[in-house]
Amino acid sequence: MNTSIVAIVGRPNVGKSTLFNRLVQRRDAIVDSVSGVTRDRHYGKSDWNGKEFSVIDTGGYAIGSDDIFEEEIRKQVELALEEADLIVFVVDVEQGITPMDTEVAKLLRKVKKPIFLVVNKVDNAMRENDALEFFNLGLGEYYTISSINGSGTGELLDAMAIKMPEPEETDLESEELPRFAIVGRPNAGKSSFINALIGKDRNIVTDIAGTTRDSIDTKYNRFGFDFNLVDTAGIRKKSKVKEDLEFYSVMRAVRTIEYSDVIVLMVDASRGFESQDQNIFWLAEKNKKGVVILINKWDLVEKETNTMRDYEAAVRKEIAPFTDVPIIFTSVLTKQRIFKAIETAVAVFESRKKRIPTSKLNDTMLEIIQQNPPPAIKGKYVKIKYCMQLPTPTPQFAFFANLPQYVKDPYKRFLENKLRDIFDFNGVPIIIYFRQK
Numbered sequence: 001m002n003t004s005i006v007a008i009v010g011r012p013n014v015g016k017s018t019l020f021n022r023l024v025q026r027r028d029a030i031v032d033s034v035s036g037v038t039r040d041r042h043y044g045k046s047d048w049n050g051k052e053f054s055v056i057d058t059g060g061y062a063i064g065s066d067d068i069f070e071e072e073i074r075k076q077v078e079l080a081l082e083e084a085d086l087i088v089f090v091v092d093v094e095q096g097i098t099p100m101d102t103e104v105a106k107l108l109r110k111v112k113k114p115i116f117l118v119v120n121k122v123d124n125a126m127r128e129n130d131a132l133e134f135f136n137l138g139l140g141e142y143y144t145i146s147s148i149n150g151s152g153t154g155e156l157l158d159a160m161a162i163k164m165p166e167p168e169e170t171d172l173e174s175e176e177l178p179r180f181a182i183v184g185r186p187n188a189g190k191s192s193f194i195n196a197l198i199g200k201d202r203n204i205v206t207d208i209a210g211t212t213r214d215s216i217d218t219k220y221n222r223f224g225f226d227f228n229l230v231d232t233a234g235i236r237k238k239s240k241v242k243e244d245l246e247f248y249s250v251m252r253a254v255r256t257i258e259y260s261d262v263i264v265l266m267v268d269a270s271r272g273f274e275s276q277d278q279n280i281f282w283l284a285e286k287n288k289k290g291v292v293i294l295i296n297k298w299d300l301v302e303k304e305t306n307t308m309r310d311y312e313a314a315v316r317k318e319i320a321p322f323t324d325v326p327i328i329f330t331s332v333l334t335k336q337r338i339f340k341a342i343e344t345a346v347a348v349f350e351s352r353k354k355r356i357p358t359s360k361l362n363d364t365m366l367e368i369i370q371q372n373p374p375p376a377i378k379g380k381y382v383k384i385k386y387c388m389q390l391p392t393p394t395p396q397f398a399f400f401a402n403l404p405q406y407v408k409d410p411y412k413r414f415l416e417n418k419l420r421d422i423f424d425f426n427g428v429p430i431i432i433y434f435r436q437k
């Protein structure tokens, strides 16, 4: 997949979030129709002129008091420069050039990646003149926009799309090896897990230097399974940045997740499922990846007070409504369930590309729908006529009905759960559409 990562940088209050919302709006409208998907304010996917891209709003991650504020922003800009493909630098025409803008511009001038200087809050023609001063930042051409009313954003997107790579033809028929990413918080046991997989004999078959930018696939053959572990430059380059910077872990995770089929999310059992785990999980869902959760270091957990069942229930609560994701309790130290972890990841990979024949799907689902029809709304009855799985890389289903707009989320969730139960889509995001017929 050839998705560009766009980072929005700039000092506080220039309108980064407002622009972010503009950029991801269209795609989010579709995603939101999916039952129960929560929104992240800082990460979204979108497309323009056929080019797909991710947008990261760096602003939301700024933390801390005023004196470390500038330092934080500088770090975030540096990270964005390292990890993103395109940089959108937002400035505010009402404020003019501030010292912090000059600082950011200085960092940006050293960078080889495409940079879009965006002068925001140009709500009327008069302000076009005020924007002229931003030439002084030494970044060349700029784009004037009004994030609030949307003017200028089309031109900006056109220009950005030109700098994005052409979409690749996805070859659905080819028998590709599963691509697994092992992700998680620092110290969760990722390296140990990978070492355990590789074994002492380092059973690496090949190192395929990424066809896609700097991502690296390492091919493994273990326990009778063939798979690629996806690693990216971002992950290797541990860099100077503080580990606990949330933004850092998100940046690192984004690219790895986008290149993988199944995300193996490692959680440190002694710490529990934390907000960063939640973030990574959510990124995986948003990208429609398969997920397996490993509760690692299970050997450290006091079994008298923590049963597996209670622990699992607590994690499931955190990841609702994606409740059927496989959760496996591992100890890399004692090699407990390592094999099971990989076996499960392979199973999720298989489910994710599963195709249900239309006749089988209709036989099963129409029967269920007949027994539990959608509730009538204002005296109108919804009649679902047939359904099919769409020819998409990940499972998506269309249900055709006379009044699709009357089918509400709870009923969609009901159907989704039935599909999951019957056809075994554990750990796989599925999408349901209702269409007019």
Ligand SMILES: Nc1nc2c(ncn2[C@@H]2O[C@H](COP(=O)(O)OP(=O)(O)OP(=O)(O)O)[C@@H](O)[C@H]2O)c(=O)[nH]1
Pocket: 010, 011, 012, 013, 014, 015, 016, 017, 018, 019, 059, 060, 120, 121, 122, 123, 145, 146, 147, 148, 149
């Ligand atoms: N007039 C005008 N106001 C805008 C425009 N875009 C954003 N704003 C306003 O500017 C303020 C800051 O916008 P945000 O999008 O929250 O700015 P931000 O850069 O994300 O701020 P942080 O989250 O603090 O980093 C809000 O009050 C917006 O309504 C615009 O195009 N025109």
Ligand SMILES: Nc1nc2c(ncn2[C@@H]2O[C@H](COP(=O)(O)OP(=O)(O)OP(=O)(O)O)[C@@H](O)[C@H]2O)c(=O)[nH]1
Pocket: 184, 185, 186, 187, 188, 189, 190, 191, 192, 193, 296, 297, 298, 299, 300, 330, 331, 332, 333, 334
């Ligand atoms: N008790 C116990 N310790 C473990 C287990 N798995 C890993 N560890 C220990 O946890 C520590 C961190 O393991 P790593 O494999 O380096 O963790 P990581 O996720 O790769 O960490 P980063 O490289 O910082 O992202 C090491 O001291 C491991 O020996 C486990 O199952 N049980």
